[in-house]
Amino acid sequence: MGKQWFVFTSLENSQETKTASPYLDYLTWNTKGRWTAEYKDGEFYHYENGAKDKCHTDSILNYISDAGENWQMKIEGDHFIHAPNGDYSRAHTDTVMHYIGWDGRKWRAELLTLIDGLHPDLNGDEPLVYPEGMLFKADAAAEVYLVQLGSRHHIPNSDVYFALFPAWDKITVKSQEEVNAIPLGIPLSLDACLIKADDSDPVYLSANGVKSHIQSVEDFNKVGFDWNKIKVMSPAKVDAIPTAPEYEIANW
Structure with a gap:
């Protein structure tokens, strides 16, 4: 599998997108902070306020959903595993992630696998x-x-x-x-x-x-x-x- 990036579409305006990127800016509920996540080699690299010198790695990501709820997410293959409040007994699998970004707006993220500079349509x-x-x-x-x-x-x-x-x-x-x-x-x-x-x-x-x-x-x-x-x-x-x-x- 090639490198995995994120594709972003506004949940408030379906015609609005952001440039595909290996970085996802999100708000976390457990520390109430702003973080940037990069997914590579099966792990998330979490950068506090986007600063590369303030980094820790983990297999999970805690985010605030578009409904304002607390969720935890991990990636398996080309899918997201979403667990409310980190409770994986109630987890579900999806191809998209709905979350609130740094800008306070509601966004949808999908996984994009890059192979030799080509971009496949996920839909x-x-x-x-x-x-x-x-x-x-x-x-x-x-x-x-x-x-x-x-x-x-x-x-x-x-x-x-x-x-x-x-x-x-x-x-x-x-x-x-x-x-x-x-x-x-x-x-x-x-x-x-x-x-x-x-x-x-x-x-x-x-x-x-x-x-x-x-x-x-x-x-x-x-x-x-x-x-x-x-x-x-x-x-x-x-x-x-x-x-x-x-x-x-x-x-x-």
């Missing part, structure tokens, strides 16, 4: 491969999207587009059905850009308040990014931008 009977890194539009629509971490993100205007890409000919045209099959994420922010530090080679896509490392020259060129649009910044400015999961381009 369908047959796996649907999301074209990670593809720039595309529907054949009868004007909206252009970039696929990142399993969701399509609308590029809001031509200024944002040309801050990333050299020309309109980089866009792949697909059917409306194919476009609709990819979950809709939040639009790219108006300050979206390509960045690097002046003392190092890594290039990042910076958008929506986070930066994602573009892993290779081949990946950069495959997406169609423009080398001439990279903004060179001081290392301190690059480091100050929170880091999101690496941009793993699929083999489409």
Whole structure:
């Protein structure tokens, strides 16, 4: 089994998603604190207030449900095991987790297994491969999207587009059905850009308040990014931008 991340959908607005991530921000009921959980190698790594230097590992996660109730959860395979107040005699198995996040809002999390940069659809009977890194539009629509971490993100205007890409000919045209099959994420922010530090080679896509490392020259060129649009910044400015999961381009 590949790496397991979380896919997030708002329980208050089913059209709203958050970028898929290996990290889940939650409120815990036993210590009344804010924690970030990372699931890897069969264990949760719990970071107090998201701080990596304040970490402990455990097989379980205590969370507050969307109904305000106290639940404990563990992961077995590709399922969640939910136990009210940690009582596993009353536990049930599910493919989703309903919880309250740091923002006080109600969210649904699903498990996403990553295999070679491809993102399977968790809801369908047959796996649907999301074209990670593809720039595309529907054949009868004007909206252009970039696929990142399993969701399509609308590029809001031509200024944002040309801050990333050299020309309109980089866009792949697909059917409306194919476009609709990819979950809709939040639009790219108006300050979206390509960045690097002046003392190092890594290039990042910076958008929506986070930066994602573009892993290779081949990946950069495959997406169609423009080398001439990279903004060179001081290392301190690059480091100050929170880091999101690496941009793993699929083999489409």
